[in-house]
Amino acid sequence: MFRFIHSADWQLGARLSGFGPHAEHLRARRLATLRTALELARVRAADAFLVAGDLFEDSLVEDALVDAVLQLFADFPDLPVRLLPGNHDPASGPASLWSRRQFRDDALPPNVVVFREPGAHALGPVTLLVSPLRQKVSSNDPSLCLGELARQPPADRVKIGLTHGALAIPGKHQPNDFPIDPRAATRAGLDYLGIGHWHNWQTYDADDRLVMPGTPEPDAFGQENAGHVACVEIDGPGAPPRVEKVRVGSLRWTHWDCDFTSFDTHRAALQDHVNGWSGDAPANVCRVRLTGPASLDDRAAALAWLHALFGDTLYFKVEDETVPVLSAGELAALEREHPILCQVLADLNQLELLATGTAPANATLPTGPAITLAEAQTLAADAKLELAALTPADFLAARDLLFGGVQAAAANVCP
Numbered sequence: 248m249f250r251f252i253h254s255a256d257w258q259l260g261a262r263l264s265g266f267g268p269h270a271e272h273l274r275a276r277r278l279a280t281l282r283t284a285l286e287l288a289r290v291r292a293a294d295a296f297l298v299a300g301d302l303f304e305d306s307l308v309e310d311a312l313v314d315a316v317l318q319l320f321a322d323f324p325d326l327p328v329r330l331l332p333g334n335h336d337p338a339s340g341p342a343s344l345w346s347r348r349q350f351r352d353d354a355l356p357p358n359v360v361v362f363r364e365p366g367a368h369a370l371g372p373v374t375l376l377v378s379p380l381r382q383k384v385s386s387n388d389p390s391l392c393l394g395e396l397a398r399q400p401p402a403d404r405v406k407i408g409l410t411h412g413a414l415a416i417p418g419k420h421q422p423n424d425f426p427i428d429p430r431a432a433t434r435a436g437l438d439y440l441g442i443g444h445w446h447n448w449q450t451y452d453a454d455d456r457l458v459m460p461g462t463p464e465p466d467a468f469g470q471e472n473a474g475h476v477a478c479v480e481i482d483g484p485g486a487p488p489r490v491e492k493v494r495v496g497s498l499r500w501t502h503w504d505c506d507f508t509s510f511d512t513h514r515a516a517l518q519d520h521v522n523g524w525s526g527d528a529p530a531n532v533c534r535v536r537l538t539g540p541a542s543l544d545d546r547a548a549a550l551a552w553l554h555a556l557f558g559d560t561l562y563f564k565v566e567d568e569t570v571p572v573l574s575a576g577e578l579a580a581l582e583r584e585h586p587i588l589c590q591v592l593a594d595l596n597q598l599e600l601l602a603t604g605t606a607p608a609n610a611t612l613p614t615g616p617a618i619t620l621a622e623a624q625t626l627a628a629d630a631k632l633e634l635a636a637l638t639p640a641d642f643l644a645a646r647d648l649l650f651g652g653v654q655a656a657a658a659n660v661c662p
């Protein structure tokens with residue numbers, strides 16, 4: 248019986264620059280998770296640790312990171328580690344990551360092998376058939392050469408394929424993203440085909456012998472099935488593989504869409520969710536998107552509540568896409584006391600309608616005579632703006648700014 252860990256898409260060195268000061272912590276977590284996966288291999292007495300592409304983010308990662316990764320592998324000297332270049336870190340020639348001095352045969356830890364060329368390699372009782380990527384994009388199926396390699400003798404060994412690319416499923420992949428036939432394992436006569444590329448776990452082909460384990464540490468919202476490696480056992484040639492999906496990821500990424508019109512319901516659900524963490528808040532990366540109409544006061548209260556609720560998480564972000572609205576009382580006061588401001592807000596709605604084709608339904612104010620297209624274009628030209636180039640976000644920002652002033656004014660007339 249041969250037992251191994253199959254992982255892919257570590258993308259170590261990913262900048263995660265959208266996370267600002269938290270990026271460094273997120274990067275460090277990925278390296279810590281690699282150690283977790285190696286520990287798993289040791290605990291399970293695995294015969295090999297296979298990486299099916301994209302161990303590194305790109306060819307520009309720092310030497311210090313490469314050294315740290317190789318030291319991690321060296322810390323497990325009895326575990327054969329086999330690395331396959333993917334599209335993020337292709338074996339593209341002298342400029343490639345794999346051509347650095349650390350990967351020369353005399354510099355690598357003895358348990359580590361990098362596959363820069365397609366080929367067949369004996370590993371204990373099995374044969375590894377590998378098809379590394381040597382460029383960033385291609386419309387060729389990189390698993391095609393595995394069939395030829397598998398036909399070479401000896402025939403009586405377990406055959407494990409290793410390559411990297413998208414699964415060629417209509418509507419789900421780009422044609423130049425290394426499209427792999429979902430039945431490539433059967434087609435090539437393999438007992439198992441380990442691939443990498445997409446970040447969520449998925450299996451295909453007979454006996455689920457084609458496995459895409461996903462990224463072991465999620466790196467974006469919406470990766471509901473990420474955070475795993477495959478622990479695989481194969482009894483012998485032709486035996487179906489036993490594939491166990493093992494969680495190694497340390498962070499949970501969760502996002503919610505909350506419409507302000509039902510915010511009380513969302514509030515209860517969010518509170519329940521956070522209660523479920525039981526002291527483990529720092530392992531969470533969270534995002535809440537707020538939409539729908541909200542008065543400035545309600546929105547400010549919601550934001551304060553959210554930031555307090557998620558205050559202990561590793562990272563928390565609110566995407567505020569609410570549309571500011573005035574309460575009936577504020578609106579009445581505005582019409583009575585500040586007709587000019589009222590008209591400005593109405594004009595803004597009309598400008599947005601002319602520029603984008605839609606105006607936010609919940610920001611409607613009683614209009615006087617509507618501004619005409621010609622007037623709007625003159626206004627925009629005076630401000631050195633192209634009316635058609637303005638986006639809903641521009642109007643949201645402008646309305647936000649005005650509403651602050653409007654509500655301050657309304658508060659003064661009806662405290």
Ligand SMILES: [Mn+2]
Nearest residue numbers: 301333334444
């Ligand atoms: Mn990839």
